[in-house]
Amino acid sequence: MRSSEKIDTLQTIELAEGVHILLRAAGPGVRMLAWMIDMGWFALWMLGLGVLTALLGEFFGTKVGGGLYLLGFFLLNWFYFVFYEVRRGASPGKKSMGIKVVRTSGAPVGWGPSILRNLLRSVDLMPFGYLFGVSACLSNRYFQRLGDLVADTVVVYSRLDGMNDHITKFPGPVAHEAPGVVLNREEQQALVQFAERSLLWSTSRQQELIAHIEPLVGTGQEGVNRALSMGAWIRDS
Numbered sequence: 001m002r003s004s005e006k007i008d009t010l011q012t013i014e015l016a017e018g019v020h021i022l023l024r025a026a027g028p029g030v031r032m033l034a035w036m037i038d039m040g041w042f043a044l045w046m047l048g049l050g051v052l053t054a055l056l057g058e059f060f061g062t063k064v065g066g067g068l069y070l071l072g073f074f075l076l077n078w079f080y081f082v083f084y085e086v087r088r089g090a091s092p093g094k095k096s097m098g099i100k101v102v103r104t105s106g107a108p109v110g111w112g113p114s115i116l117r118n119l120l121r122s123v124d125l126m127p128f129g130y131l132f133g134v135s136a137c138l139s140n141r142y143f144q145r146l147g148d149l150v151a152d153t154v155v156v157y158s159r160l161d162g163m164n165d166h167i168t169k170f171p172g173p174v175a176h177e178a179p180g181v182v183l184n185r186e187e188q189q190a191l192v193q194f195a196e197r198s199l200l201w202s203t204s205r206q207q208e209l210i211a212h213i214e215p216l217v218g219t220g221q222e223g224v225n226r227a228l229s230m231g232a233w234i235r236d237s
Contacts, residue, residue, distance in 0.1 A: 025142040034094045095158075099157055178237075179191075192234050213227070
């Protein structure tokens with residue numbers, strides 16, 4: 001596959017009430033940028049903590065000031081991400097990059113999962129430079145590092161900018177064609193979702209996907225057009 005190909009990381013989740021939500025997983029690149037921004041914020045917090053504890057040390061002694069500094073460093077080191085993730089789903093770095101942490105069900109992340117995923121951050125950092133974490137991200141569809149896999153969380157884009165229009169309407173006028181065979185509910189949903197997402201993919205990616213249902217729609221661009229027509233018929237029938 002060429003580097004310019006679009007790969008679908010859009011995840012449709014059906015809630016208990018039958019409501020569908022859409023999540024797009026964030027890759028390691030944008031997450032690394034968010035982490036670098038967070039390290040800048042972390043440095044500012046540590047600078048402020050150093051100034052505060054130095055002032056307290058003037059009144060209560062250097063040992064007290066030093067102890068408070070170490071305590072503050074411990075809390076910031078382990079709970080900086082946890083606090084922001086539980087409070088608003090995203091640390092300052094993630095928020096600036098338009099991503100957030102959620103459960104794989106789409107639910108907000110709570111204290112337990114957030115603490116667990118951040119405790120395992122030290123494992124993801126090993127042996128250096130987040131090597132384990134990046135390797136784990138690249139080994140699964142939703143770019144989950146080890147902490148995410150254990151805590152059942154995923155980092156997703158908080159906004160689907162430029163995508164909702166593509167998802168809520170088909171790519172221009174589409175003829176309606178009934179499938180030639182009886183399809184079950186999952187197969188019908190797959191055709192509708194293919195039609196709704198088709199503008200997110202390149203032409204070759206569309207043809208690659210419909211190759212899995214070649215007996216039903218055929219191959220090539222003609223097969224793509226038939227799949228779109230069947231999806232439109234199923235959605236509007």
